[in-house]
Amino acid sequence: MDLSSISLTLLMATLMVAATPILFAAIGELIVEKAGVLNLGVEGMMITGAVCGFVVTIETGQPYLGFLAGAAGGAALSLLFAFLTQITLANQVASGLALTLFGLGISALIGQSYVGLKPERTPDLFPEALADIPVLGPILFSHDLILYLGLALVVSVWAFLKFTRAGLVLRSVGENHDAAHALGYKVVRIRTLAILFGGACAGVGGAYLSLVRVPQWTEGMTAGIGWIALALVVFASWKPGRVLMGAYLFGGLDQLQLRLQGAGVAIPVEYLAMSPYVITIVVLVILSADKSGAPASLGRTFHASQ
């Protein structure tokens, strides 16, 4: 075993890449839950985004078009969820599960002839000279546009919720939909928009997985990342800053266990590979005592006549 082969700089740089899919999915779900909707279909929307992004990138050779397609795919699937929960007033837990089961199936169907192909590389944003700066270069300047967009998204969501009127309206819908309705806010419309935003974010996160992080298409490649993103929102107490921290923590742990596998640590590969899931459970247990941040109307169905 040779732990010295694990370079901290490289670990930092790759953990940012590993964290980006979770970050996008979780920040999208945060907005959805702030509006009082629990969408358990993140995994399904992510994998749909992954396959849509991948297929479009292969067909056009344009990774940025791929990311757009990923967002569109995720949003399209979330529209189904919005229809079920906002129009036909179906149970949100069941609808979210349906979304995940359906997304896994439809993505496998779309992607079946794209297995094993290699997508066009998403270009780095900064010139190589910057990325060559020792230590700081690989961490700060060696990434693609989407990764930086993810960081910008966290800041924007934070500012949106904290400082804007629209953010306040969104939160009021999530805290007490009856009161928001009485004040004249369109609860269903606001929630539908939030769900669409969440779907698009999950789709971009999925596309990042198939275009940058892996980059390849395999059936079921999200392997629970969407669920980890859901858990992340809970233990971030619905705060964008903590979502970022949590996502980077998980990216780091994921990279660390991969590197430990590579360095030949005496722990069997399977046990290292299950560690992200076990750690998610442990963190959930530690932080689940504090539910003060949860929107009061989370998961409740709204019907104007009630």
Added chain:
Amino acid sequence: MIRLVKRPQPSQAWSYGAPVLAVAATIFFGGLLFAALGKNPIDAILTIFWEPIFGEFSFFYRPQLLIKGAPLVLIAIGLSLGFKAGIWNIGAEGQYIIGALAGAGVALALYPLESVLIFPAMILAGALGGWAWAMIPAVLKTKFGTNEILVSLMLVYVAEHILASMALGAMKNPEGFGFPGSRNLQQYASAHNADIIENSGMHWGVVFALIAVIFAYVLLSRHRLGFAIRVTGEAPRAAAFSGVNPKGLILFCLGTSGALAGLAGLFEVAGPAGQVTIDFNVGYGFTAIIVAFLGRLNPIGILFAGALMALTYIGGDIAQSNLGLPAAAIQVFQGMLLFFLLAIDLFTNYRLQIGAGETA
């Protein structure tokens, strides 16, 4: 102007009719999907729903109906108890795997001993394995208020990695020439979950599934615990006043569904699958969620829903080999079914009012 008006009582007719309509809608839109994939939709639908029961080779497929239906019904019965009470165990796939590993572990440890006690011991171990795995989210929920949906789901991935480690390591067949996978339990007489009537597909899992249906039916309609489950799901506050112990209910619902999923896993690994391999599990734990909803969380309904879903598995396999229909298309088809069911269910609790109606 069309408005939705909440019914004072859920409509019985819609409650029974919704699954039928959902199946019809799924067949219609599934047909469109198959047509989009370049297959003749009528052929595809007939292959899926007609061929296995009435087709030329139905003598071969009919037993499969029991083999595929039993685990689905067994798991879905357990899940339905929790779902009724608003306790969401979605990690049945993990409990299924751990139950299979525990049961197969007993057999592999005792090999080549022959005794009539081995199979009952395996059944016990399978149920205990699944129960123990489900107790993790149950205890975390009751002690710390941790979300059982996320924990039970995370444990599926943990179980899959344990399965991989077992199939490649501790349980690997020492006489298997280095191939992954355990000894074949079908060749170990004391441990084999054989057909009770030769070639009927009627193995012990089917018997247990039927017992589970009866048990759940009696529990829900005749027993105090069944009342507690129903009242907790429909009116949690009323449940508290009527003296329901919510923590006990969580432990019972998750534990029972875990034990039933574990049993399903054991019967599968000791019978139709035969071996502990990396991918002996085929997602029954997730499909059973659809079965539970399609069966209206009602034991008898689940029996029918399980049979229907088993049919789509078998018919899907046939359509795959005869028509070249991709395996994923069947997965989409099953997912669609749940969508339509959830959407159509609107009319169980609401009715459409056309015209202005009286103003409030």
